[in-house]
Amino acid sequence: MKRSQTRQPTAPHTRTPEQRDERRALIYSASAHLLIFLLMLFGFLENAPKSPNPVQIELWANGTTPTAAAPEPQPTPTVTPPPKPQPAPQPTPQPEPQPKVAPPPPPPPAVAPPKPEPKPTIDPEIALEKARKEREKQEQEQAEQLAAQKAQAKQKADAEKAAKLAAEKAAAEQKAKEEAKKEAEKAAAEKAAEKAAAAKAAAEKAAAAKAAAEKKAAEQKAEQKAEEQAAKEAAEKAAQKAAADKKAKEAAAAKAAAEKAANAKRDAIRAAMRGAALGAAGISGGTADRNQQGGGGGDGGYAALVRQCVEPKVVYPIPPRNGPNPTVQYRATLDPNKHSVTTVEIRQSSGIPGFDRAVEAGIKACTPFPKPPSGKYPTSIEGNYQMYPQ
DSSP, rough: OOOOOOOOOOOOOOOHHHHHHHHHHHHHHHHHHHHHHHHHHHHHHHHHHOOOOOOOOOOSSSSOOOOOOOOOOOOOOOOOOHHHHHHHOOOOSSSSOOOOOOOOOOOOOOOOOOHHHHHHHHHHHHHHHHHHHHHHHHHHHHHHHHHHHHHHHHHHHHHHHHHHHHHHHHHHHHHHHHHHHHHHHHHHHHHHHHHHHHHHHHHHHHHHHHHHHHHHHHHHHHHHHHHHHHHHHHHHHHHHHHHHHHHHHHHHHHHHHHHHHHHHHHHHHHHHHHHHHHHHHHHOOHHHHHHHHOOOTTTTHHHHHHHHHHHGGOOOOOOOOOOSOOEEEEEEETTTTTTEEEEEEEEEEEEHHHHHHHHHHHHHHSSOOOOOOOSSSSEEEEEEESOOOO
């Protein structure tokens, strides 16, 4: 229920509802009294004689009955006698008899008009008493009416007050109900929003997880494909390199074999010439003695010791043998005091630079260097290192 509220200007002294009701009742009372006074005045003026007629006074004589005027004689009504019937005419045989016509009814007797009653003589005291009683009666009726109006006004004010309180109570209850409804709707909306947000977050998380899984699978697939491609390319390159290495090894082996044969032939010639010269001079130090000191082919035991020291330190992937045995001819300068190698000179390559460098590093790392069978370290030693042990 909506109540129209009109903002009144703020007065210096605001009256309470009780004061306003009392003021309204006072106004009603004054108005009712004024109305009663006007009604009494109007009644008095209405009942007063219109013209100043002389007052009639009755005088009473001694006796039991007053002398009254003789009543006026009543006029006698005039009665009209009915007309005498006419004698019937003698019938004649010639015309047919005519039907008799009924005579007209006699006129009603004339009624004399009633005699007007004489007007009673009004006693002024009786009239005043009657007016007073009428006035008192009117005052009483007006007082009762005013009391009824007051009671009705009070009842109406009480009813309005009760209705106002009921309306305010209903408005407050309605407002509380609407606020509760709004709160419930707000809570439901917040709960729905939270649920929607949770569902959205779960969906986004699931979508992100799915995207991550798909991305990871794609990356793994791409990586696997790249690895397969790289392995394929590496295999192709390895095959090409193996073929090239094989070809190079075969060429190097052929070259090394030719050089070895030439060197062997040359060394044999030199040894023969030197042996012949030394034999003629009676000096030791032929080919066998040189080979023994250098760890060469003459002393297989010392050569095996040198290989046992050098081989673990040669870092090179040895492929399966296919063709001649690559051999590195070297000359190592030794430090007799430290029993270590100071420098290594590759005198003849194996044809594989990587293998040559690995053999050179292995000889340098061989510390202490194996002691020769003579018991003394020479300043240098020459020898051969083959890829595949014999």
